[in-house]
Structures are given as structure tokens and as C-alpha cells.
Amino acid sequence: MTEIELAGDKVKLSLSVDDEGRVGFAGLEIVGAAGVGTLCRPYPEYAAPVVEVQLAGDDTMRHYTCHGATQAGRELRYVSHELEGGHLILALRSARLAVKQHFKLAGGDMIESWAEVTNISSSVQTLEYVSSLALPHIDACDYAPWDRYLWVNVPVNSWCAEAQWQRYSLPQLGLHRAYEQPLKYSAALTDPKFRRQNLNLFTSGRASIASSSGMSSEHYAPLALIEDTLNQLCLFFQINHNGAWQYEINDFKGHLNLLVSGPTGLESQWYQDLAPQESFITVPVAFGLCSGDRYAAMNHLTAYRRSIMRPCADSTKLPIIFNDYMNCLMGDPNEEILVALIERARAIGAEYFCIDCGWYADGFWWDSVGEWQPSTQRFPSGITKTLDYIRAQGMIQGLWLEIESMGVKCQLAQKWPDSCFLLRHGKRVVSEQRYHLDFRHELVRAHADAVVRRLVEDYGVGYIKMDHNIDSGVGTEVDASSFGAGLLQHQRAYLEWLDSIFARYPDLVIENCGSGGMRMDYAMLQRHSIQSVTDQTDFRIMSAIACNAASLVTPEQAAIWAYPLKSASPEEVVTNMINALLLRVHQSGAIEELDAARLALVTEALSCYKVIRPDIKDALPFWPLGFATIGEPYLSFGLKTDQKLYLAVFRGEAASDVVSLPLPRSVENAQVLYPHHATESYSLSADGTVLNVSLSQNFMSRLFVLA
Numbered sequence: 001m002t003e004i005e006l007a008g009d010k011v012k013l014s015l016s017v018d019d020e021g022r023v024g025f026a027g028l029e030i031v032g033a034a035g036v037g038t039l040c041r042p043y044p045e046y047a048a049p050v051v052e053v054q055l056a057g058d059d060t061m062r063h064y065t066c067h068g069a070t071q072a073g074r075e076l077r078y079v080s081h082e083l084e085g086g087h088l089i090l091a092l093r094s095a096r097l098a099v100k101q102h103f104k105l106a107g108g109d110m111i112e113s114w115a116e117v118t119n120i121s122s123s124v125q126t127l128e129y130v131s132s133l134a135l136p137h138i139d140a141c142d143y144a145p146w147d148r149y150l151w152v153n154v155p156v157n158s159w160c161a162e163a164q165w166q167r168y169s170l171p172q173l174g175l176h177r178a179y180e181q182p183l184k185y186s187a188a189l190t191d192p193k194f195r196r197q198n199l200n201l202f203t204s205g206r207a208s209i210a211s212s213s214g215m216s217s218e219h220y221a222p223l224a225l226i227e228d229t230l231n232q233l234c235l236f237f238q239i240n241h242n243g244a245w246q247y248e249i250n251d252f253k254g255h256l257n258l259l260v261s262g263p264t265g266l267e268s269q270w271y272q273d274l275a276p277q278e279s280f281i282t283v284p285v286a287f288g289l290c291s292g293d294r295y296a297a298m299n300h301l302t303a304y305r306r307s308i309m310r311p312c313a314d315s316t317k318l319p320i321i322f323n324d325y326m327n328c329l330m331g332d333p334n335e336e337i338l339v340a341l342i343e344r345a346r347a348i349g350a351e352y353f354c355i356d357c358g359w360y361a362d363g364f365w366w367d368s369v370g371e372w373q374p375s376t377q378r379f380p381s382g383i384t385k386t387l388d389y390i391r392a393q394g395m396i397q398g399l400w401l402e403i404e405s406m407g408v409k410c411q412l413a414q415k416w417p418d419s420c421f422l423l424r425h426g427k428r429v430v431s432e433q434r435y436h437l438d439f440r441h442e443l444v445r446a447h448a449d450a451v452v453r454r455l456v457e458d459y460g461v462g463y464i465k466m467d468h469n470i471d472s473g474v475g476t477e478v479d480a481s482s483f484g485a486g487l488l489q490h491q492r493a494y495l496e497w498l499d500s501i502f503a504r505y506p507d508l509v510i511e512n513c514g515s516g517g518m519r520m521d522y523a524m525l526q527r528h529s530i531q532s533v534t535d536q537t538d539f540r541i542m543s544a545i546a547c548n549a550a551s552l553v554t555p556e557q558a559a560i561w562a563y564p565l566k567s568a569s570p571e572e573v574v575t576n577m578i579n580a581l582l583l584r585v586h587q588s589g590a591i592e593e594l595d596a597a598r599l600a601l602v603t604e605a606l607s608c609y610k611v612i613r614p615d616i617k618d619a620l621p622f623w624p625l626g627f628a629t630i631g632e633p634y635l636s637f638g639l640k641t642d643q644k645l646y647l648a649v650f651r652g653e654a655a656s657d658v659v660s661l662p663l664p665r666s667v668e669n670a671q672v673l674y675p676h677h678a679t680e681s682y683s684l685s686a687d688g689t690v691l692n693v694s695l696s697q698n699f700m701s702r703l704f705v706l707a
Helices: 071-075 192-197 294-308 313-317 325-329 335-348 383-392 411-415 442-458 483-504 539-549 570-578 596-616
Strands: 002-007 011-017 023-030 053-055 077-084 087-093 097-106 110-119 125-130 133-135 150-156 164-169 207-211 223-228 233-239 245-252 255-261 272-274 279-281 285-291 321-323 352-355 396-401 405-407 434-436 463-466 509-512 530-532 558-562 584-587 620-622 634-640 645-651 658-662 670-674 682-684 690-694 700-706
Touching: 002 077, 002 087, 011 110, 023 285, 053 071, 053 097, 097 294, 110 125, 110 272, 110 294, 133 285, 164 539, 223 294, 233 245, 233 255, 233 294, 272 279, 285 294, 294 620, 321 325, 325 335, 335 352, 335 383, 335 596, 352 383, 352 463, 383 396, 396 442, 405 411, 442 483, 483 509, 539 558, 539 570, 539 634, 539 645, 570 596, 570 645, 570 670, 570 700, 584 596, 596 670, 634 658, 645 658, 670 682, 682 700, 690 700
Parallel strands: 321 352, 321 584, 352 396, 396 463, 463 509, 509 530, 530 558, 558 584
Antiparallel strands: 002 011, 011 023, 053 125, 077 087, 087 097, 097 110, 110 279, 110 285, 125 272, 133 255, 150 164, 150 223, 207 245, 223 233, 233 285, 245 255, 405 434, 620 634, 634 645, 645 700, 658 690, 670 700, 682 690
16 A cells, blocks of 8 residues: 655645555545544545546446546556655556646645546547546545535626525535435445445435536636535635536545536536547646635635736736726717716726727627727727827726627628637527637637737727627537537637737736626636626625625735716715725726715725725635625625724615624724714724624615724
8 A cells, every 4th residue: 555645734635555556535634633624535445536537438337427436537547656846746547548637735725636638548539527626535524414514605606696605505406315324334334234235325416516608607606615514624626717617526335525627528518539649638626625614715715816816016006997887888988078087087096097898889889899990980089099198197098808709790700711710510609699709710819919919009008808798608619529628728728818918918907807707717817917796787786796706806806896876875975985995996987977075985985995905915805794695684894914904894774773793803993994974883892803883774884994
């Protein structure tokens, strides 16, 4: 028996190689914890594969839908391993495949995992599934029923209702125990009588969550938190991919397995033909284990996300962006109306000014986008005059693009060959009167290069809002084994193109927008310094989204709209602003129509933000009332630094004027940071661990600083 270990400061991964060369997990444990701090222990009489591979033609090894227990995975045997600089490469081999399974220590005490599969046979092998991460036995106890102490926290994402966490038991996700009572399986399974009487060593259930298109967070964000409330442990993972992905929890011998992958044959119509000596690399997954609950896991995830972000000034300085879209021009700009907005934006303290959609078309523009040439009707003096005026007012100028889309009425779309677009069954994929470009095609990349070059070098643009409003579906058949394989190749080609743009223009800021938060993942956010979290237009619903935004992205990347209207009450203006003040400010709204009192509240908020923002990039999020849910009577979100706590509290429709907010540590004093005119009462508990706040009316909010 050979033992292999990958040990970090707080987490250790152990593997074992038996006498037959089968490699299995020996444990995933928190360093310094004993017994209950260990998951992924080996099954008796069975070494669960460290990578699951389903090949076409193989026995599925189970009589129901599941990605585990693959024949090709079981055939793999140990060859060698390398461990250098916290990176473990495990070499495995069978008669058909050579696999390198990677485990790499990463920031936030997490481990990154991915697999590289090579066909070493003399014939084509077709992959139908490959795991990026395959963890067995993720329940810590042999004696307690996991359906009573394990909870799966899933971030449900939908347009204008992003980051809405749901906490499920496994039965609620369709996975029930097959045994009436808990047993010590390691002893019982060696008893032949027990085995004869208990043939159902697994159920037909599984808890499966997936995304099948190029909108990686269209329905769910690509991560999950698995809480063990019995042992106070949390297993968590994040899929760093901008396309299709899937994870599942299934059962075997009374225990639970976790499988995480990119696209799959079952969920996203992916399969990949491998010619002899051809290889395939899975999408990367980061995972970790910590003591405590889901909020403790968030500290690790935030640290990890920061460790993989592309360094740039925007992530450090957090400039205030004014964007003319939301509850403002709404895609109908022109040079005359923009002058007043630009001047007012500068006066309230904006540092970037982005002209959003519509600048490239005379009228209705949705189905004609693609050439990205300025409208001469909207900008009769030329768009550079307006952009130069933004610069003259001391702001960085920005423009909106949707570079992966081309409208069905765009002239280029009529001239280009079909191979420039995603195709299925010989037809171009159409989504809301738009075609989806394929970034594997040289003509597409050259066109995108030319557009960005013109905006940056000819127009002087320093900020691009890069949107993505159409659904690719499962992918394309062009030069691909399957629809899903074509989509994966396109998504990877897009990332390569994006890397080339940042290499060429390192100071350029490109906002990641996927119709709000529909492509909110860390394949994209390793590269982009800022993420549009949502397209929500109602400031009251926005509060719940804003409170949870830092659970999906770092606070310094999470851009939230603040968009007070001229009809807004003073408290509505205040809530609009507090929604964004602990994250990134996307200022908009009818600011040129606000009266002096309302405008003063906006200006005060942005001045306050400039005091707060140096702390945001290093602060960790906390949630005194738990993750927010749309419609709750009270919501709260905070940031903690070594010296301070910043805390936003929002009242919705509530019966009580008073809310008590538990704090992550004891403090000695508290004060309202914004707005300065606040007269509401508040107090600290005797031990300084609870802030009691009185808010006198529905839909109002306050921002506190505590030390």
C-alpha cells in the first residue's frame, strides 16, 4: 500500500494505492482536526476511482442515471506521481487511456482539480463524461443518517433575481437513503449474510444541478456549499468555466459521492472523439473543506477568488462608474442629451462615464448589431466629440459592446459564411433575432480585434461594457464531435481572445455583463475586474440581490446599480445608494432631473464611497441575518476588516421597527456612516456583539461603521 499526500496549511488530501495499483481517496481533512474533520475515506472492499471516465460502448456499471462507477475509471491503475510546489500530478493508465489527474494547492486554503485524458489505444475512443473532481464518501459519519444532517446550499440565479440561495436537504433534491436505519457499514458490508439481504447498495436517486449553455449562471451559479450540521463542517466547490457544467451527489454503500465536471453527454449533449494520442482537458474546479458553516466557507471562497484575479488598477482603485442605461436613457443616447448627463455625472463624483447600448444605430438597434459603427443621426458631430467631452470633464470614457452577437439584419451577417456562427442541423442558431458568433473562426476574431482596436486607439475608450444577451443553447456542430464539444471549444477560444486583448491593452477595463449576472463565473472573472450583477430595475428587489452579490463574486468586482428617479422620496434615494456602497457603484438614474436635495444625497453617498473603497478590496463579507431572500422584512450585509465593520441594513415590508443584527466580533462603538442626517435610534448590546437598529418606515436603509 502506497500513501500520497498533498498538504496545505489548513487542508490535506490523502490518496492510497493498493497492491493491484488502484488509486483511491484516503481522506480529505482539516489539518489539526481529528476524526470528524475527515471526509472521503475509502469504501470497504472498493477503491472509488479518483477520476470517472465514461467511454462510448462501456458498461455504465449501474442500472440508473448516474455519472459514477464508470468502467474506464475502474480500469485505471497507478503509474507514478509528481509533487512539486503544491501541485500533485497523478499518472494513471489502462489499456485504452492515460490520465493525468491534477490537484493543486490554491488561495483560500482550497485545492484546484482537473484531469487530462489521452487516448493511447489504436482506435478512436469517444468520451461521454470525464470528472474534474470525484470525491467519494463526503459524509463524515458511519452512524448517523446523512439525510438529517447534510444540507446543500445552491445559489439559484435568474435574470433580475440573481444570487438567491436555497438550502436543501438531500431528499428535497431527490436523493433518499436506501436503508431504514444507520449502520456501521465498514463492518456490516464484510458479512455475506448482510450483503445477500441488502442487495440495494445504491438508490436510483441523485441530486444533480447543471447548466447546459454558454450562459454559465443562467439558472444556477457554478458553485455549492455542502454543510454538515452534525460535525460543523462545510465542503465547498466552485467550477471555473464560462459554459456548460454539472455536479451531482449520488449514493453508494450507504454513503455519498460528489462528482463535478464541465459539459456532459447526458445534460449538455457533449461528447468528444479522441483519435489515437489525442488528449482532452477538463474544466478546472476548486474545492475546500472548513470548520463551521456556509458563511465560514465564504471566507475561503473570497480569498481564493482574489488569488486568481488578474492584477489591475481597477480592482484596487474601484473607480465610480456612471452608465447611462438603467432607469436613465435605456438604450436611446444622443450627443445632445448626453452633455447634461456628463456634466452632472462629473459633478456628483463619477470617474468613468459609459455610453451604453444604442450608440451604433439610428433607431431600433437590437437586430442589426454587429458592425459597431457610430450612428451619425445620434452623433451628427461624430461620437469622438462626445467621448472627448467625457475626457475633458475628467472622466474615463466608455462604450457598450456585445461582441459575440450579430443581428440577423446586420450586413456582415449576410456576407459571412455560416462557419462564422454557431450551427445546429445545418442552420444558424438564432436567439431573439441574433446570431451567435463562433470565436474559433479567424474572421470572427479578426473582426473583434478590429472593433476593440478602433474603440481604444481611435476613440480613446478606456472602459468597455461587454454584454452577452443571447443564449447559445447546447452548442454547435461545426468542426466538433458534438454540439457540446463545439460550445466548449468556442468558450475556450473566447477566453483566449480575451487574454490577447488584455495583453494588448493592459489598462483597459472590460466589464463582464451577461444580461446582468447570467455569465457570472471565474473563468470570466479571473480576467475581468468588474461584473454586472443584475439588470434588476426595482431598487427594493435590488437590495436582496446586492446583499448576496459578494457570495458569488468578490465585493470589489460586484457592480450594483444605483438609479434614483426624480420622483424618488429621500429614503428611496438613500436605499438606492446603499445598495451599491459596499460593492462597486454603477451609478445611473435620472440624475440630471433630480432636485438639489435628492442630488445632495447622491453626492454624499459617492463621497462616502470614496472613503470606504480602500477597505473593500481586502474586506471579507458577512451576513448577520443570513443570505438575503427577496421579500424578507429585513436584510443585512456587511464587510469586515481588521479594524472596522461596515454594515448595511435594509427594511422591507416589516411589522416591527426594530431589528437585531449579530456581529462577527465584539465592537465598542457604532455610528451611521450614511446618510449623515439620520435620526433613527440604534444601540449595541452590553457585550458589543449585537447591533439593535430602529427603522421607522418600510423600504428604508442605513449604513453603519463599527469599531
